[in-house]
Amino acid sequence: MQYKPLSQADPEVHQCIVDELSRQRNGLEMIPSESYASPAVLRAMGSIFTNKYSEGYPRKRYYGGQVNTDKLETIAIERAKKIFKVDHVNVQPYSGSPANLAVYFALCKPGDTIMGMDLKQGGHLTHGCKVNFSAKYYKSVPYGVGKNGYIDFNQVRAIAKREKPKLIWAGATAYPREYDFKAFAEIAKEVGAFFAADIAHIIGLIISGVHNSPVGYADVITSTTHKTLRGPRAGMILCNGNASEPLKPTPEITKENIPTLIDKAIFPGLQGGPHEHTIAGIAVALKEAQTNEFVESNRMIIKTCKIIAEELLEDGFNLITGGTDNHLILMDVTNKNITGQEAETALEKINISVNKNAVPNDPRPPFSPSGIRLGTPCLAMRGMAEQEAKIIGKCISETLRNTNNSQIIEKNQKIVNELCLKFPIYSGREVE
Numbered sequence: 088m089q090y091k092p093l094s095q096a097d098p099e100v101h102q103c104i105v106d107e108l109s110r111q112r113n114g115l116e117m118i119p120s121e122s123y124a125s126p127a128v129l130r131a132m133g134s135i136f137t138n139k140y141s142e143g144y145p146r147k148r149y150y151g152g153q154v155n156t157d158k159l160e161t162i163a164i165e166r167a168k169k170i171f172k173v174d175h176v177n178v179q180p181y182s183g184s185p186a187n188l189a190v191y192f193a194l195c196k197p198g199d200t201i202m203g204m205d206l207k208q209g210g211h212l213t214h215g216c217k218v219n220f221s222a223k224y225y226k227s228v229p230y231g232v233g234k235n236g237y238i239d240f241n242q243v244r245a246i247a248k249r250e251k252p253k254l255i256w257a258g259a260t261a262y263p264r265e266y267d268f269k270a271f272a273e274i275a276k277e278v279g280a281f282f283a284a285d286i287a288h289i290i291g292l293i294i295s296g297v298h299n300s301p302v303g304y305a306d307v308i309t310s311t312t313h314k315t316l317r318g319p320r321a322g323m324i325l326c327n328g329n330a331s332e333p334l335k336p337t338p339e340i341t342k343e344n345i346p347t348l349i350d351k352a353i354f355p356g357l358q359g360g361p362h363e364h365t366i367a368g369i370a371v372a373l374k375e376a377q378t379n380e381f382v383e384s385n386r387m388i389i390k391t392c393k394i395i396a397e398e399l400l401e402d403g404f405n406l407i408t409g410g411t412d413n414h415l416i417l418m419d420v421t422n423k424n425i426t427g428q429e430a431e432t433a434l435e436k437i438n439i440s441v442n443k444n445a446v447p448n449d450p451r452p453p454f455s456p457s458g459i460r461l462g463t464p465c466l467a468m469r470g471m472a473e474q475e476a477k478i479i480g481k482c483i484s485e486t487l488r489n490t491n492n493s494q495i496i497e498k499n500q501k502i503v504n505e506l507c508l509k510f511p512i513y514s515g516r517e518v519e
């Protein structure tokens with residue numbers, strides 16, 4: 088069989104890829120949940136492992152021809168085990184939400200009470216938001232943040248004691264501070280709940296030692312692999328203990344059985360064949376995560392984020408919690424007489440992507456919230472450092488204070504364009 092290159096086989100799809108590459112090269116990506124997968128990760132994902140069915144787990148498959156998939160999946164698992172110093176890893180979740188779904192499926196029965204951070208206060212959909220399965224099939228009793236924007240552990244403890252949840256989540260999608268995993272673990276222990284840490288956003292920071300790790304505190308840890316890990320769009324679940332061999336048919340829901348329960352929840356509970364091509368990408372990302380370059384870049388993610396926060400604070404912006412400890416800033420822009428949507432649109436004009444976002448206790452509706460969420464993973468991954476962060480902070484501030492001034496928009500657009508040229512991403516031809 089003779090194959091044509093994508094540009095000839097499907098010019099329309101090829102053009103979409105070319106245009107997206109150009110958009111990514113020529114703008115500053117400041118959506119904190121995004122990152123750049125390396126050409127090596129992209130190459131592994133786009134490999135012939137996409138052809139292979141491998142239901143089951145290494146050495147326990149339901150299909151033949153597994154010599155290479157077993158080797159590959161084991162490499163990914165062993166790398167994650169080594170990095171996090173945990174006993175058991177499942178690399179098959181199709182993404183972060185299915186990984187979280189597997190935790191519910193493994194540890195809870197329908198109707199059980201579960202507790203996570205309120206979406207409106209920064210939590211994730213899958214932690215008990217009322218429109219999500221996690222609140223439709225379980226009783227969700229969310230916790231939030233205090234007046235200062237920090238997680239209010241008195242509130243978390245009071246709700247946990249009153250509601251006696253089966254499962255408590257730590258982790259969020261718009262929380263600019265470090266998590267006190269120890270405090271969550273203590274509360275979970277007090278009320279006899281399982282404690283799950285969702286480190287989707289901060290996994291790279293944890294690997295790099297610039298953010299607390301939940302290992303040793305959480306009963307189970309979930310993550311995406313496409314945010315600060317810079318891997319393919321997928322998920323991962325980590326825990327301690329070992330899965331039974333063979334997987335017991337109906338293990339009791341106990342801490343000792345968590346590895347078996349998780350594996351059974353993923354397959355055959357929720358998923359069929361694992362995406363081995365994606366697992367190939369995860370393996371490569373985990374190898375890259377063990378380099379000094381990865382660690383240094385994660386350090387710079389936090390450094391640059393703090394610098395941008397300082398610039399914005401100096402100009403009177405209202406940052407939730409008054410700053411940041413991590414890779415993101417959550418900012419209420421209404422004191423500048425604009426909405427989150429208007430801020431997002433104004434920054435798009437200067438080729439900076441951020442997302443509109445609700446702020447804690449937001450009086451505005453979800454489609455037009457009061458804030459924006461912005462972050463620095465992609466800036467640091469392009470090699471930008473303190474000096475560039477200062478420039479970008481000023482650009483953002485000036486643009487948001489002058490959303491109707493075309494001269495200022497034009498000036499800042501030029502600055503952003505120059506930065507993109509000076510710090511190129513995907514500059515070779517390997518991703519074209």
Ligand SMILES: Cc1ncc(COP(=O)(O)O)c(C=O)c1O
Pocket residue numbers: 120182183184185187211213258259260285286287288311321
């Ligand atoms: C904390 C957290 N958990 C889980 C997810 C879900 O990941 P996915 O979008 O891959 O389903 C996200 C995504 O934004 C997240 O921020």
